[in-house]
Amino acid sequence: MAGCGCEMEARNEQERRTLRIVLGINAAMFLFEIVLGWLAQSTGLIADSLDMLADALVYAISLYAVGRADALKDRAARLSGMLQIGLAVLVLVDVLRRFMYGSEPVSLMMMGVGAVALVANSICLMLIARHRDGGVHMRASLIFSANDVIANLGVIVSGGLVWLLGSRYPDLLIGFVIAGLVLYGGIRILREVAAHRAKGSCSTKSDGGTDLGLTIRQWME
Numbered sequence: 001m002a003g004c005g006c007e008m009e010a011r012n013e014q015e016r017r018t019l020r021i022v023l024g025i026n027a028a029m030f031l032f033e034i035v036l037g038w039l040a041q042s043t044g045l046i047a048d049s050l051d052m053l054a055d056a057l058v059y060a061i062s063l064y065a066v067g068r069a070d071a072l073k074d075r076a077a078r079l080s081g082m083l084q085i086g087l088a089v090l091v092l093v094d095v096l097r098r099f100m101y102g103s104e105p106v107s108l109m110m111m112g113v114g115a116v117a118l119v120a121n122s123i124c125l126m127l128i129a130r131h132r133d134g135g136v137h138m139r140a141s142l143i144f145s146a147n148d149v150i151a152n153l154g155v156i157v158s159g160g161l162v163w164l165l166g167s168r169y170p171d172l173l174i175g176f177v178i179a180g181l182v183l184y185g186g187i188r189i190l191r192e193v194a195a196h197r198a199k200g201s202c203s204t205k206s207d208g209g210t211d212l213g214l215t216i217r218q219w220m221e
Contacts, residue, residue: 015131015138019063022124022145026056029120033113040109043098043175044155047091048117051151051182054087055144062141077139078193084144084186091179095172105171110159118152125149139192147185151178 030052037045058080125145131138154174161170 016063018127018131019059019141022127022141023056023059023063025120025124026052026059029117030056033117036109036113040106040113041098041103042105042110042155042159042171043091043095043103044105044158044171044178045110045113046094047175047178048114048148048151048155050087050091051148051178052117054083054182055141055148057083058144059141062138074193074197077189077196080141080144081186081189081193084182084189088179088183088186091175091182095175095179098168098175099172103168103171105159105162105168107159107163110162110171111156114152114155114159118149118156121145121148121152143185143188147181151181154178 030049033045033049033052037049061076061080064076125142125148128138128142128145131142151174154177158170158174162168
C-alpha cells in the first residue's frame with residue numbers, strides 16, 4: 001500500500017510540473033499574441049491569443065485539481081469547458097465586428113506570430129500527451145492543446161492567403177474557424193465530464209453507496 005501511495009504522489013508531481021510549464025508558456029504567448037495581433041489587425045491572431053489566455057486559466061484550474069478527489073477534478077474540467085465556450089462567443093463577436101467595420105490584417109506578421117505560437121503549442125501538446133491516461137482534467141488539457149496546434153496552422157495558412165489574394169476575408173474566416181474549434185472543444189469536455197460522472201454514479205451505486213453518490217452529484221451541481 002505504501003508503494004502505491006508513493007507511485008501516486010510521484011505521478012501527481014509529474015502532472016504538476018507539466019502543468020506549470022504549459023501554464024507559463026500559454027500566459028507568455030497570450031501577451032505576445034494579443035499585442036502583435038492588435039498591431040496586425042488580425043482577427044485570427046487575436047482569437048488565438050484569447051485561446052491562449054483561456055488555456056492558461058484551464059491549466060491553472062487543472063493544476064489546482066491534481067491529487068484531489070475525482071469529484072473536484074470533474075468540476076475543474078467542467079469549468080474549463082465553460083471557459084472555452086465563453087471564449088468562443090467572444091471571438092465570434094470580434095469576427096462580426098471586424099466584418100462589419102473592416103480591417104487590414106498584416107499577412108507577414110500573421111504568419112510569423114502564428115509560427116512562433118505553433119512551436120509553443122507543439123511543445124505543450126507533447127508534454128501533456130505524456131499524461132493522457134490521467135484524470136479528466138488532464139484529458140481536457142490535451143484537447144485544448146491539440147485544438148491550439150490546429151488553430152496555429154490555420155493562422156499561418158490564412159496569413160499566406162491574405163498576402164496572396166490581397167483580401168481580409170481569410171483572416172476573418174480563420175477567426176471564425178478558431179471560434180468553432182474552441183466551441184467544439186468546450187462541448188466535448190462537458191460531454192466527457194457528464195460521461196465520467198455517469199460512470200462514477202453507476203460504480204458508486206453498484207458498491208452500495210447510493211446516498212454518497214447522490215450527495216456528490218448534488219454538490220457538483
